[in-house]
Amino acid sequence: MTLMPRPSILAVEPYVGGESKIPGVNRIVKLSSNEGAFGPPPAAVEAIRAMAAEAHRYPDGGATALREAIGARFGLDPARIVVGNGSDELLALLILAYGGEGTELVMSAHGFMMYDITGRWAGCRIIKVPEKNLTTDVDGMLAAVGPRTRLVFLANPNNPTGSILPQAEVERLRAGLRDDILLVLDSAYAEYVTRPDYDAGAKLVDASGTTVMTRTFSKIFGMGGMRLGWCYAPRAVIDVLGRVRGPFNVNAAAMAAGIAAVAEKGWVECSVEHNTLWRAKVSDALTALGIRVWPSEGNFVLVDFGTAAKAKAADDALKARGLIVRAMGGYGLPQCLRITIGTAEECGMVVDALTGFMRG
Numbered sequence: 001m002t003l004m005p006r007p008s009i010l011a012v013e014p015y016v017g018g019e020s021k022i023p024g025v026n027r028i029v030k031l032s033s034n035e036g037a038f039g040p041p042p043a044a045v046e047a048i049r050a051m052a053a054e055a056h057r058y059p060d061g062g063a064t065a066l067r068e069a070i071g072a073r074f075g076l077d078p079a080r081i082v083v084g085n086g087s088d089e090l091l092a093l094l095i096l097a098y099g100g101e102g103t104e105l106v107m108s109a110h111g112f113m114m115y116d117i118t119g120r121w122a123g124c125r126i127i128k129v130p131e132k133n134l135t136t137d138v139d140g141m142l143a144a145v146g147p148r149t150r151l152v153f154l155a156n157p158n159n160p161t162g163s164i165l166p167q168a169e170v171e172r173l174r175a176g177l178r179d180d181i182l183l184v185l186d187s188a189y190a191e192y193v194t195r196p197d198y199d200a201g202a203k204l205v206d207a208s209g210t211t212v213m214t215r216t217f218s219k220i221f222g223m224g225g226m227r228l229g230w231c232y233a234p235r236a237v238i239d240v241l242g243r244v245r246g247p248f249n250v251n252a253a254a255m256a257a258g259i260a261a262v263a264e265k266g267w268v269e270c271s272v273e274h275n276t277l278w279r280a281k282v283s284d285a286l287t288a289l290g291i292r293v294w295p296s297e298g299n300f301v302l303v304d305f306g307t308a309a310k311a312k313a314a315d316d317a318l319k320a321r322g323l324i325v326r327a328m329g330g331y332g333l334p335q336c337l338r339i340t341i342g343t344a345e346e347c348g349m350v351v352d353a354l355t356g357f358m359r360g
């Protein structure tokens with residue numbers, strides 16, 4: 001007899017995070033995980049510090065104060081918010097609750113990796129729909145739906161492509177799905193979007209009753225290490241998540257930090273202004289070097305070198321200067337690198353390094 005997990009577990013390719021070390025290099029600039037250019041808001045840092053002496057107390061399992069703070073900040077009913085240990089936890093709970101053996105999960109070909117990883121864990125068959133111009137193809141997604149489909153995932157904007165679907169297309173996707181299919185709108189980069197017609201998902205959650213929006217504190221709020229995410233969902237889904245989540249799934253320091261972060265004045269505005277400016281500067285500079293840069297609505301750009309070999313050489317050139325970006329082989333885009341928009345100085349370093357690479 002051999003100890004074995006469920007067979008579907010062995011089909012999971014473990015998630016490989018952004019690298020953070022280069023042997024022999026002192027100053028590392030990590031631009032591989034879209035962590036927010038400015039780190040955590042100062043008030044969040046203070047809140048984490050202040051929680052330390054209370055570390056013996058269990059957190060509020062209902063996360064009431066945090067849900068109220070999020071609700072107030074985003075104009076949403078706190079009773080329809082569930083918080084999680086990163087939005088990854090909420091994505092997993094949704095997949096395990098609504099998917100599983102015998103079901104199908106539909107996502108776009110270059111959609112966020114965790115849907116694939118967690119879907120396999122749950123035992124779902126994963127259907128990846130080819131994209132058009134590295135953008136989700138709504139007709140293709142709808143055509144891929146079958147009788148066993150229970151979950152459809154859309155990151156909007158998408159990571160790693162940076163592409164976005166207009167609101168009308170998101171609505172057309174929902175309208176084409178049966179009512180026994182949960183549409184998960186992963187809006188991890190919502191705050192960075194500057195398009196006027198953009199809605200992060202709350203509208204459709206309210207209109208459909210079968211849609212969930214997930215959000216995170218890991219990107220614009222710079223708190224990836226705290227592990228804090230949330231979702232806005234119909235009552236029936238809130239009820240399900242209340243049954244399956246751990247009673248203390250978010251720790252006390254993360255909750256205190258989240259409350260402080262949403263209250264930090266000007267944080268989102270400053271971050272968006274910086275990101276919009278430097279995303280354009282980096283994109284323009286790399287384009288001028290003859291590198292293809294895909295349009296992005298996130299705090300990162302997908303940079304296309306045409307071949308896997310050239311992308312690898314560019315990655316090596318960046319690494320030699322201490323710059324860590326994300327290789328894209330795991331996403332089926334080995335000719336690309338994904339580069340997070342960091343501080344002005346960090347963006348300048350990326351442009352300098354790639355200028356040297358392209359001219360060298």
Ligand SMILES: *Cc1c(COP(=O)(O)O)cnc(C)c1O
Nearest residue numbers: 086087088112159188216218229
């Ligand atoms: C970063 C990211 C997440 C995960 O966020 P956490 O809250 O840190 O778990 C989810 N979806 C997308 C598309 C992301 O890029």
